[in-house]
Amino acid sequence: MIDLCILGTTGGMPMVNKYLSATLININGRKILIDCGEGTQVAMREIGWGFKSIDLICITHSHGDHIIGLPGLLSTMGNSGRTEKVIIVGPKGIKEIVNGLNIINPYLPYELEVVELENNDLKFIIDKNNMFLCEDNDKCNLILSSLEVEHSAKCLSYSFYIKRRPRFSVEKASKNNVPKLLWSKLQNQEIINYNNKIYTPDLVLDNARKGIKISYVTDTRPISILPQFIKYSDLFICEGTYGSDEDIDKAIKNKHMTFRESATLAKKGECNELILTHFSPALSAPENFLNNAKEIFHNSIVAHDGLIKTLKFKD
Incomplete structure (x- = not known):
């Protein structure tokens, strides 16, 4: 079973009633954080999932609304008793940025490994105590894929495939x-x-069973390769910076998407469900524009801060 929380839903700047866009994935007690803007710690405290068990932090890009909360979070993780290695992944250049931000954390009680990705995969073993990088495709139970997308800074989309162990026969x-x-x-x-x-x-196991795929796309135009990247996602979390179709020129200029464009990606990618997030600060009531997405992809919802989804493996 996998639990997922949309910690924040706004882009650009934090609002009085909305935190900056970030998402937390809980896989059997081990956690993956996607982006870490200002206020992410507060959003995490509100849901009560804790800080110590965050093993992997995926940064989409270096704009402040997606990364400025990282130094404080890393400090809090150390103060929570974290001693195991933490892995941070992001686009090319993320090492220098993380090192710069982390000057205020010279004595973290755990090792920090920063990995720069460029349209490649990483494999992990998740056990009850931590998450480890792994080279063996048969032994890993999480595959993280990345795709460079179109934004004003180097930006990655992420796909997480959580493998399911074959049945013992x-x-x-x-x-x-x-x-x-x-x-x-x-x-x-x-x-x-x-x-x-x-x-x-293979002498004791049946054939492999279908896992769960979660795709996360933000701060980009709907480039042609994205539908294949998100193909057959059980859950597709996508930016919807602009709700109105009339804002298409803004979306093109600022390299973001409208609700309708995000829904079109979900349809082309044959996804199961679309969650829209990362709303413009000017979009005070994104739910008013939900039909623009539903007209294209019916199983679309507008996220709110603290939204929790549970995904279960299918037999």
Whole structure:
């Protein structure tokens, strides 16, 4: 089961009743934060999910409304008892920016690893204690994909594919004469040499099951490659900076999207659900423009600060 919270929904500047755009994903207690604008810590305190278990921070780009809250958050994570490595990913140039922001945090009690991405994937193992980078596609249970998009600064969209472990098959294990004492390790994708014989996970596991895909797109025009990048997303979180179709010229000029453009991406990408977020500060009532999205992609909703969604694996 995966829980996701839209921490903030506004872009540009924080508002009295809205925090800057940020999203927190909770996968069995381990957390991924997407963007960290001013006020993100306060939004996190309101939902009560804690700070210590944030293992991965994904920054879309270097504009202040998406990153200026990072130094304070990293400090709070340390004060919360975090000692395990934290991984920050972002577009090219993010290392220099994070190092500059983090001058005020010279004594963090954990290692900080900053990874610059450029249209590539990272694989992770998520266990009950942390999240680790992994090279082995069979052992990893999270694949993070990135795509450079069209904005006034280098900006990435992200896709998260949470893999689902294949079912253990007693029938298959018995048929292949696998000793019972090896079942648990094989179920955990280990390869075992036992009594001079090699046992592999495929001897006890059924075929792979469908995982969950979450895609996150913000601060961009609807470039042609995006529908393929978000293809078959169970949940597509997308900027809707402008609600009105009449604001299309502003969207083009400022390299953002209207609700209708975001919904068109969701339709082309054959997504299951669209959540619109990152609203212009001038858009005080985004729900009034929801029909502009629904006319294109019916399963569209307007996010509000603190919106929580739960995604479950399908049998």
